[in-house]
Amino acid sequence: PELYMQVQDQIINDNIALKKISLDSADFKTLLRHPYLDYEEVKALFNLRNRGIQCYSEDDLIENLIISPEKLDRLSPYIDWTVKISESK
Numbered sequence: 082p083e084l085y086m087q088v089q090d091q092i093i094n095d096n097i098a099l100k101k102i103s104l105d106s107a108d109f110k111t112l113l114r115h116p117y118l119d120y121e122e123v124k125a126l127f128n129l130r131n132r133g134i135q136c137y138s139e140d141d142l143i144e145n146l147i148i149s150p151e152k153l154d155r156l157s158p159y160i161d162w163t164v165k166i167s168e169s170k
Contacts, residue, residue: 101161104142105135117156122148138162 102111104126112123125147129136134145139157142148148156 099159101159103161103163105130115156115159117152117159118148 102115104112109123109127112118112126113120125145126136126142129145129147136142136145136147139153139162142153143150
């Protein structure tokens with residue numbers, strides 16, 4: 082707490098600068114580049130996408146055993162949870 086008090090004026094929390102990614106539309110390489118996603122998680126996510134299953138929420142990822150709740154807490158600020166409607170209808 083003391084150290085924080087000394088440096089708090091030098092810390093900036095700029096959430097606007099975060100570039101969010103869509104789990105339902107980002108390509109494999111883009112997802113794999115994210116430091117909180119590993120190869121097996123990206124592969125599992127793409128397997129869901131190939132079966133036509135979209136991840137609309139954090140619960141979807143946990144229920145489909147893609148990502149642990151602890152890891153998702155770190156990842157969530159970087160995810161765009163906006164639902165993308167397919168134009169192929």
